Amino acid sequence: MDATSRPLSMPPQMGLYAEKHRLYQLMQGILEGLLIHKPDQPLDFLIKQLTLDNEDVPRILILGPPASGKTTIAMWLCKQLVTPRISQETLLATEWSSVAVEAQEYQDRQQKIPDVLLAELIDERLKVKDCLHNGWVMEGIPETREFAWTLQGMGIIPRHVVVLYAPDTVLIERNLGKRVDVVTGEVYHTTFDWPSNTTVQKNLVAPKDISEKETARRLLEYHQNYPGILQSFRKPMKLVNADQPCADVFMQVLTHVQFPPRTPAPFSPRILLCGPPGSGKSLQAALLAQKYGIINVCCGQLLKEAVAGGTKLGELIKPYFDSGWPAADNIVVKLLSERLNCLDCHLRGWVLHGFPRDEDQAKMMKQVEINPNRVFFLTLTTETILERLACRMVDPVTGERYHKLYKPAATRETHDRLLIHPRDIEESVKLKADTYFRISGTLETFFEDAIFINADQDPQTVFEYIESYVVNPLPNKH
Missing domain, CATH: 3.40.50.300 (P-loop containing nucleotide triphosphate hydrolases)
Incomplete structure (x- = not known):
């Protein structure tokens, strides 16, 4: 703690250390x-408890x-x-x-x-x-x-x-058919669980x-x-x-x-949402941020803000934007590290989406101490991705978005002036989906504790699945 300033403040790293080593639970058990x-x-007594x-x-x-x-x-x-x-x-x-x-x-x-x-x-x-x-x-x-x-x-x-x-x-009724193996103590039943081994049958007694x-x-x-x-x-x-x-x-x-029982220990969610394009990462991040007040960090939006703000990192990113190439991984990771280490992210938690896209990027995140405590993969088939993205259109007059299946234009006039964004052309969508599936295997392996959720269902249902894993402790690995 910084004893030279008032009020006394706890460095964010102390909270991360305490969470990693479960110091809150340890103190609760000792008390x-x-x-x-x-x-x-x-x-x-305390020394004995700690040595156990x-x-x-x-x-x-x-x-x-x-x-x-x-x-x-x-x-x-x-x-x-x-x-x-x-x-x-x-x-x-x-x-x-x-x-x-x-x-x-x-x-x-x-x-x-x-x-x-x-x-x-x-x-x-x-x-x-x-x-x-x-x-x-x-x-x-x-x-x-x-x-x-x-x-x-x-x-x-x-x-x-x-x-x-x-x-x-x-x-x-169940108790009347109960039989016990006098050798092992195993319990069997004459109707529901009769052993096939004749030796075991001979050992059974009522x-x-x-x-x-x-x-x-x-x-x-x-x-x-x-x-x-x-x-x-x-x-x-x-x-x-x-x-x-x-x-x-x-x-x-x-x-x-x-599943460990819930604990009153402080907990700042650090959530990573991964998945193919069209899987709903942005929507789920917005829902989490809205309900729990955590910081919504979209990697693509963060890059745009850096360029628009004219920051030092933004100046390095701008040439990539102008050329249409993705920004260098080391620059993106540095920008993410700066944002996720801000005090609001430490206190309120964060949900990140749009990065990483492969194992190398995930390793770079780990090197700069970006360690999510919840990782979700939203799974979706190529057919569903095409259905969601390749059918999107926008009205150039009003800016309103439409979808051929889920939200068609109300009038013929509106329908005739709808345009398809170049990124939503079927060939472009299929290329991005194929690229994701080609490199996602190693990313899924890297995050061993990742949770996989079927994204081909109602968004609120997907959110409830994510929410249940965020608010409850993760299962122990016995």
Whole structure:
């Protein structure tokens, strides 16, 4: 910070650094830990938290009524994310701690394990190395609001909560056919998911307490406790309909947990729109700028303004304009760097379109620290491009634009005087489209995290797709 001037101002680079290294999220996690645990030695606690480096590991709760598929989804998630599964069964599977032994004694006496003891057991398990470094998927816990509060008070706070649901009649029918592999613990069903392997079939047994009467009792208990659980995990909760094929349920759950939860950390969008001519980049940039107040940076317009303003870079660009050749890449990148490093772009964010057009230009942008945090490719076929651009006409008298298909002239007189701009002649449009498709492949590869959106649909629909990726965090790559 500049301590010599008032008011104190933060250099724009500090915000970019903080965003890149996720300093806001890191500070939020540290403060939460301090307030929850209240350690006697805060500095030692902070050092330990920083050395863990586990802010992004999965911390997932899978909840739902009996027979909703919690175990299956939790197992599949653990295989996909390479994380340990935490459930009452896995906690009591071995005598791995004195607390587990004490809890098992309650289980042997067919008594309910006290919440305090179970919470202590969970806390001890989550402090084991595999959970600290790989995260965890907790299945069927907590079952009551009071137990949820107990876990939260101990600092056990999930990043994602998934609640499965289905009609009670479906759950009762599903539960009657449930079978468990005594060797692997995998769950199967006599109707919906019967294994083809005869060895696995021999290992299947019916679990205890799956009668219709017992299932109905457990469902009633679940419905009584569900409202309290809903209040405990309102923000990170995702409801998923379990009355569909298990693979579909799993994909919905996986998609949800791969997206980090939204954070109150400051965020300045730096959006890059790429796509062939006629894909609607200018329109989408204008919509984003209008709704969110970010700076609309059109590369072509920026070049024209530099020439019209008589700037030093404008004087270098003017000969290219006069000759009809595109401006040199190094000059364009320098002009873009100056504009995107202005204070308004750092504070409000920006949306850039019209550059880069190939991988070499993208590499030059990276060299001068122009790093977009959202990259969109608006995809369109050559036929649609020709339909959009080669049918455009303009009225030389009024300056109004028309289109042969979407906006024809209202009168014969107007139609007869319409002209086609040379750049909209079919041969010219096809040449530009072919050029784009020839060089866009390497550009798409360069931006590994790019998002592809079909631009051959209503512009508002395209905008909503872009908007959803701008306002929400990008998915984690597990």
